[in-house]
Amino acid sequence: MSDESQELGITESKSHKPGDWYAEVVQKAGLADYAPMGGFIVTKPRGYALWEGIQDALDSEFKATGVDNVYFPMFIPESFLEREKDIVEGFDPEVAWVTHGGHDELEERLAVRPTSESIIAPFMADWTRSHRDLPLRLNQWCSVVRWEATETKPFFRTKEFMWQEGHTAHASDESAWEEVWTRLGQYENLYEDVLAIPVLRGKKPEHDKFPGADTTTTVEALMPDGKSVQGATSHNLGQSFAEAFDITFADEDEDERTAYTTSWGLSWRAIGALIMTHSDDQGLVLPPTIAPTQVVIVPIWQEDTKDDVLEYSADIADDLEAAGFSVELDDRDERNPGFKFNEHELNGVPLRLEIGPYEVEDEEVTLVHRPDNEESVEDRDEIVDAVDEHLDEVFDKLYDAAETNLEENVREAYSPEEILGTIGKHGGYVKTSWCGDEACEEAIKEKIAAEIVMQPLEDEGGTTAGEVPEPDHDECGVCGDPADEIAYFAKSY
Amino acid sequence: MSDESQELGITESKSHKPGDWYAEVVQKAGLADYAPMGGFIVTKPRGYALWEGIQDALDSEFKATGVDNVYFPMFIPESFLEREKDIVEGFDPEVAWVTHGGHDELEERLAVRPTSESIIAPFMADWTRSHRDLPLRLNQWCSVVRWEATETKPFFRTKEFMWQEGHTAHASDESAWEEVWTRLGQYENLYEDVLAIPVLRGKKPEHDKFPGADTTTTVEALMPDGKSVQGATSHNLGQSFAEAFDITFADEDEDERTAYTTSWGLSWRAIGALIMTHSDDQGLVLPPTIAPTQVVIVPIWQEDTKDDVLEYSADIADDLEAAGFSVELDDRDERNPGFKFNEHELNGVPLRLEIGPYEVEDEEVTLVHRPDNEESVEDRDEIVDAVDEHLDEVFDKLYDAAETNLEENVREAYSPEEILGTIGKHGGYVKTSWCGDEACEEAIKEKIAAEIVMQPLEDEGGTTAGEVPEPDHDECGVCGDPADEIAYFAKSY
Numbered sequence: 001m002s003d004e005s006q007e008l009g010i011t012e013s014k015s016h017k018p019g020d021w022y023a024e025v026v027q028k029a030g031l032a033d034y035a036p037m038g039g040f041i042v043t044k045p046r047g048y049a050l051w052e053g054i055q056d057a058l059d060s061e062f063k064a065t066g067v068d069n070v071y072f073p074m075f076i077p078e079s080f081l082e083r084e085k086d087i088v089e090g091f092d093p094e095v096a097w098v099t100h101g102g103h104d105e106l107e108e109r110l111a112v113r114p115t116s117e118s119i120i121a122p123f124m125a126d127w128t129r130s131h132r133d134l135p136l137r138l139n140q141w142c143s144v145v146r147w148e149a150t151e152t153k154p155f156f157r158t159k160e161f162m163w164q165e166g167h168t169a170h171a172s173d174e175s176a177w178e179e180v181w182t183r184l185g186q187y188e189n190l191y192e193d194v195l196a197i198p199v200l201r202g203k204k205p206e207h208d209k210f211p212g213a214d215t216t217t218t219v220e221a222l223m224p225d226g227k228s229v230q231g232a233t234s235h236n237l238g239q240s241f242a243e244a245f246d247i248t249f250a251d252e253d254e255d256e257r258t259a260y261t262t263s264w265g266l267s268w269r270a271i272g273a274l275i276m277t278h279s280d281d282q283g284l285v286l287p288p289t290i291a292p293t294q295v296v297i298v299p300i301w302q303e304d305t306k307d308d309v310l311e312y313s314a315d316i317a318d319d320l321e322a323a324g325f326s327v328e329l330d331d332r333d334e335r336n337p338g339f340k341f342n343e344h345e346l347n348g349v350p351l352r353l354e355i356g357p358y359e360v361e362d363e364e365v366t367l368v369h370r371p372d373n374e375e376s377v378e379d380r381d382e383i384v385d386a387v388d389e390h391l392d393e394v395f396d397k398l399y400d401a402a403e404t405n406l407e408e409n410v411r412e413a414y415s416p417e418e419i420l421g422t423i424g425k426h427g428g429y430v431k432t433s434w435c436g437d438e439a440c441e442e443a444i445k446e447k448i449a450a451e452i453v454m455q456p457l458e459d460e461g462g463t464t465a466g467e468v469p470e471p472d473h474d475e476c477g478v479c480g481d482p483a484d485e486i487a488y489f490a491k492s493y
Numbered sequence: 494m495s496d497e498s499q500e501l502g503i504t505e506s507k508s509h510k511p512g513d514w515y516a517e518v519v520q521k522a523g524l525a526d527y528a529p530m531g532g533f534i535v536t537k538p539r540g541y542a543l544w545e546g547i548q549d550a551l552d553s554e555f556k557a558t559g560v561d562n563v564y565f566p567m568f569i570p571e572s573f574l575e576r577e578k579d580i581v582e583g584f585d586p587e588v589a590w591v592t593h594g595g596h597d598e599l600e601e602r603l604a605v606r607p608t609s610e611s612i613i614a615p616f617m618a619d620w621t622r623s624h625r626d627l628p629l630r631l632n633q634w635c636s637v638v639r640w641e642a643t644e645t646k647p648f649f650r651t652k653e654f655m656w657q658e659g660h661t662a663h664a665s666d667e668s669a670w671e672e673v674w675t676r677l678g679q680y681e682n683l684y685e686d687v688l689a690i691p692v693l694r695g696k697k698p699e700h701d702k703f704p705g706a707d708t709t710t711t712v713e714a715l716m717p718d719g720k721s722v723q724g725a726t727s728h729n730l731g732q733s734f735a736e737a738f739d740i741t742f743a744d745e746d747e748d749e750r751t752a753y754t755t756s757w758g759l760s761w762r763a764i765g766a767l768i769m770t771h772s773d774d775q776g777l778v779l780p781p782t783i784a785p786t787q788v789v790i791v792p793i794w795q796e797d798t799k800d801d802v803l804e805y806s807a808d809i810a811d812d813l814e815a816a817g818f819s820v821e822l823d824d825r826d827e828r829n830p831g832f833k834f835n836e837h838e839l840n841g842v843p844l845r846l847e848i849g850p851y852e853v854e855d856e857e858v859t860l861v862h863r864p865d866n867e868e869s870v871e872d873r874d875e876i877v878d879a880v881d882e883h884l885d886e887v888f889d890k891l892y893d894a895a896e897t898n899l900e901e902n903v904r905e906a907y908s909p910e911e912i913l914g915t916i917g918k919h920g921g922y923v924k925t926s927w928c929g930d931e932a933c934e935e936a937i938k939e940k941i942a943a944e945i946v947m948q949p950l951e952d953e954g955g956t957t958a959g960e961v962p963e964p965d966h967d968e969c970g971v972c973g974d975p976a977d978e979i980a981y982f983a984k985s986y
Contacts, residue, residue: 033616035566036573037603042616045561045631052562068538069545073528073653074567074605074636075589080529096568097593098605101640101652102586110530112567112591112605123526123535132827138538143567147594159594160566334625 009342010283018225018276023154025275029284029347032154039152039159043268046347047155049292050271051162055141057194058164058266061186067137067166074142075110076119084244087118090211094146096159112145117212117237117263120167121245128259130250131171135179139166155272156229156493163267169247169259173238174463176260180234181461183264184217187232190266195274196287196399197221198406199231200429202454203468205487207438210263214238215465220454220488221273222406226427228453228490229273234264236465272493278371278398284348285371287398288391294326295387296349300337300356312360316353316383323384325391345370350394351387369394410488414477416443419489423450427491432477434487440478444489452487501835503776511718511769516647518768522777522840525647532645532652536761539840540648542785543764544655548634550687551657551759554679560630560659567635568603569612577737580611583704587639589652605638610705610730610756613660614738621752623743624664628672632659648765649722649986656760662740662752666731667956669753673727674954676757677710680725683759688767689780689892690714691899692724693922695947696961698980700931703756707731708958713947713981714766715899719920721946721983722766727757729958765986771864771891777841778864780891781884787819788880789842793830793849805853809846809876816877818884838863843887844880862887903981907970909936912982916943920984925970927980933971937982945980 010028012021026032031047034040043051059069075098082088096112099105113119120138128136141164150157166183170176184201191197199219209216213235221229239258241247247259278285288294297317301309310331317329328349330340337354344352354366363380367390378386409428413419422430434440434452441452460466468485476483503521505514519525524540527533536544552562568591575581584607591603606612613631621629634657643650659676663669677694684690692712702709706728714722732751734740740752771778781787790810794802803824810822821842823833830847837845847859856873860883871879902921906912915923927933927945934945953959961978969976 033619035612036615037566037568037570040566040568042566043564045563048562048564051564069541070538071536071541071544071636071655073530073533073535074638075530075533075653077530093595095595096591096603098589099592100590100602102588102642110589119528122529126526143564145567149595160568162564 010281010346014224014279014281019153021281022276025279025284026154031271031275031284034152034154039148041152041154041158043162046292047271050274050290051268053290053292054190054194054266054270055164058186058190059141061189062139062166065182065186066135067139069140070138071140071142072116072119072123074113076113076116078109078111080118080122081111084118084121084212084241086212086240091115091146094148096145096147113142114144114146115263115265116140116144116165117167117241121241121247121261124167124169124259124261125245125247128169128247128249131252134169134171134249134259135175136169137166137179138168139164153272155268155275161267161269163265166262166264168262169242170261171249171251171257171259173260176236176262177463177465179262180215180217180236180264183262184219184232184234185461187219187234187266190270191219191221191231191273192399194287194289195270195277196289196395196402197231197273197277198399198403200406200454200456200488201460202456202488204233205438205441205452205455206436207441208452210235212237212240214240217457217460218454221277222409222428222490223273223276223493224405225276226409226491228429228492229269229276230453230492231270231273232264232266235262237261237263269493277402279348280371282342282371283346285398286348286350287395288350289395291348291350292326293328293347293349294391295320295328295351295353296344297327297329297353297355298337298340298344299329299331300354302357305357305360308360309355309357313355316355316365316380319384320387323388325387351390369397372397412472414473414475416478419444419477420448423448423489423491429453430489432487432489433471433473433475433483434485435476435479435481435483436485437476437479437481440476443478448491450489450491453490453492454488456486456488501839503774503839507717507772507774512646514774515769518772518777519647524764524768524777527645527647532641534645534647534651536655539785540764543767543783544761546783546785547683547687547759547763548657550683551679552634554682555632555659558675558679559628560632562633563631564633564635565609565612565616567606569606569609571602571604573611573615574604577611577614577705577734579705579733584608584639587641589638589640606635607637607639608756608758609633609637609658610660610734614734614740614754617660617662617752617754618738618740621662621740621742624745627662627664627742627752628668629662630659630672631661632657646765648761648768654760654762656758659755659757661755662735663754664742664744664750664752666753669729669755670956670958672755673708673710673729673757676755677712677725677727678954680712680727680759683763684712684714684724684766685892687780687782688763688770689782689888689895690724690766690770691892691896693899693947693949693981694953695949695981697726698931698934698945698948699929700934701945703728705730705733707733710953711947714770715902715921715983716766716769716986717898718769719902719984721922721985722762722769723946723985724763724766725757725759728755730754730756762986770895772841773864775835775864776839778891779841779843780888781843782888784841784843785819786821786840786842787884788813788821788844788846789837790820790822790846790848791830791833791837792822792824793847795850798850798853801853802848802850806848809848809858809873812877813880818880844883862890865890907966907968909971912937912970913941916941916982916984922946923982925980925982926964926966926968926976927978928969928972928974928976929978930969930972930974933969936971941984943982943984946983946985947981949979949981
């Protein structure tokens, strides 16, 4: 390999130094760069394309289920933030404040939105008069800012991050619950069907809910390094925001009633989970469902075969494009095939078509899967169907590997030593019985930085909260007090 | 009409009080509301849908012509803004400053981006090594903030506004010019083909260029009230940003050279121009090319005909949806047809289908155009083709009216009295000869608030700047000095 292709390659190892490896993949696959201000990143074309893929997939689901997109101001007056006490307590320490406009000091400081409940709720109040106006379902795609002083990790920990935030109002608690589960289900589908990442659904423990929420539901994804990622959350806010912001409506009998609200969000952390789950020491790996380029064709020629090989390759590219695949024909003169193979592997193109003079002569095509380099030869005439099948195979390989990782890494433990030992040795989730006291989480967290990432729910998905099932052991796995809940401990991103 | 439908209607008149009328249409058609902080608006579902329509149309054109979407941080360190002197002078008076993160004062103030050249250019420098990296074409869809102390006018004058900003780097001045014209042409197409608004192309006078630009090109649209709207701008930045931020590249001979950059943007002001151009005293009017709902079906029934009418209407809705039209079947029980007619007129649905028992019996459909209520009857069997044709007719009506307004309102004048008199009496554009001195613009501006909104160009569209054609008169229309340029005066938004 030339020096240039060494520079191209990933030098860190996913299994030995996952943090450094992750940072290297993000930069070398052209997903993001670090901005000059700590905590901020620049999202480059290939990284932004992933976000656009996520947006397209989710946005069409939202719209098909009654959600309208809107845009609220990026600033929130301080007095608005203060109207819901949990919100101000929850976010005040991490708000970026605008204090000056031009050369003048503002009369009231403006928060750069850390989340938009406080600016959206007053308008929901205004727009909600009658039960006929409900449910009211709004969503916005935007960025938010949370001034956390932690090390920057692109897509996982940044002071500004992209997300969507949905905000809805309902006439009943049942309708609000239906909303919460609809959105959580859509997040689950995004992870499983588009990102090829199986997730666990559950709720956050009481002490870890969204500020002001009655219940926070979550989808959690297990990374290969044994840590959990909170993939997206969907909150039943009960009536706390409706009461703080006077969201009321006239019911069928013209009686004034207080609404129920929800909010739900998915951030570009989904991109982080995507990278972390599938990629390897050769670089980015993407399921074909989200890859901006699904198929790359690398023609391999000598001077005397060049015209034939390129013509044959271009015809195949045309056929695949006409069939709706996203295809790149890499006919660069200045790079040799080996360099190109490495580069497209680094960038995570799911399927490579290699076409040399033998393929032209035999009217065949050689197909190579990312990530495992499995090679097949298919007939030229059946290339469209073959590509379709091979892309499905690539997806299945990725999903299956992630599913195996998840299935093999949920373990039970019923004493502090066992919990600590299991997480310390294997990572993953440790299922235990829990008394419900935050102190028991703290006891574990202090020793091994693992926390309760979720509690499973039974009978969820309808118009009620669902219930945390009874644990097999009736003593708390940490303190030994009576326990009637199940909790999943894990280290998390 | 009921009280409720009076509340629904527009009470101001477009011809007598265009400003009040505009504000009323924006609010009553559900496009936007005023935010609690002066200068900010909340973009409601029907308003945001217009922005999404514009995004979809432009974004696909950008992508088809080599542009990649990216996302840069919303904050720019003060020291970065200061690196290009024209930018800092141009924007400093209207920057919103973040001074605190959480409870701590920041070491360096951060500007909320008023435009992103200063944060994008350093990365362009980093990403540009060789001539092979050029042209580099980046775009982002985002909002920006400019702290101007003027009266809020939704989509026209707001402190935060949505836009797209394109930023490119090139190996030559010719390549930069080609870029400038490509983007201006795409803006022109958006206005003319999607928004049904004819525009004039030209350049801004030297003293009104974008800070730091060599040339600012513009598309200008004439509103029915005689004022011009700057529809979008495309700037040739020459080498000033490349020099300030060291955007250099190795050419074919490995010599280091300085790049040429451009930037170009279109904001939600396009929505303002859209509303202002076509709407009327009944409310919003939208061309079918941008209308979120293109066709509304209003069934008209008595109790004994209800089932037949609704079934017939639903079948037609299905046929139209299957053909790709965006259709709403308004089968609300609690509203009468007259109320529905008014509401859909207010909301700007281009085509209304009225279906009563007679239509069912005769296997026909009655179609009504927005804005002129022209009525036709078409056969049920040919409804898909008929709707297609009628939507085209609606588009043509709107475009033709706007084109007539433009054609009839470009007048020539060659003395200050004549310029002032013509604009005072008719509004519109006044074409005159100009010596190039800003003082001549000031002389007119002081008296009648009209300015030079553009200068026409000859031979533009290629790889050069184009030239301002020779005027018919060789004396400046304002001061009488020798003049070799043409200028268009107009009042503007």
